[in-house]
Amino acid sequence: MRKRRGGQFINLDRMLLHSVPIAEGWNHFIGNVRQQLSLDPKLRELGMCGVAVLNGAEYEFFHHAPPFLKAGGTQAQVDAMRHLGEDDFDPTPFSLLERDVLELTLQMTRTIQVNSELMKRLQVALGNTVLVELVTVIAAYNMVSRFLIALDIHPEDQAPKA
Template structure:
């Protein structure tokens, strides 16, 4: 196993105390490897904890659609770490194991759209369009706005944009699943 270019901060990191406590609180008392990498920069870790914490915990958007989009971004960008962390909340929000397996095919011609309801299909399509092509079909956006309303549509777009940032950070810094630290 090769040495990491940028090592993770230690699991028992204590400073800066307020930030470490806030991250641990959001994570249920512990760090994950993403946190340990972010903590190389206090301003980045502070902003990330606040912004991503808000996206994870304070949106009106359905948790199932939120996690579907996060899993979709992970697959499209090849961010396995992200997928591992978001497939369980997708299941907890009502996603099935068949849907989790299907999400691994997002972006492929054989993606089984029929396993998802219409708003989930549109969420998958939006995730694909925003992640791979940047530009989004205005008819798709109109359908989402009609079903979700303004707030949840803005939140869905924000989730996809934010988790594209997350996956790019994870991949560039080779953040690995916790059991492989």
């Protein structure tokens, strides 16, 4: 865990380490989700940030907005994401594919059921492997956000390095 974090523990790690088996399994699974997928990093981080906003997990957004920007996202997209799921959400900063990723994130997070037409569009755009990876990222980060919120884990004092 420390190696994956560049020698540093973050508040999430400190909480996970109350149970070594959980920390080890989490680190392996989330490490693969973050670093071993063929999914475009921008789409990965878009899904993660979307989950964070929808679930009110500021910690998660704090840690994933910088990598989203590093992967090619824009500040306008970050600002717009803050309103995902609200009436005033403005999708114009996002491509059609990114809008579909955000819609998938919204449906998986809010209702769990996903519209079949949306899944068909994403399957055509991404292919089976990448679609499975995207769904897994969204599902995994719903788990992360629920853990963070239930245990009242807050962002560190300084913004993470991208």
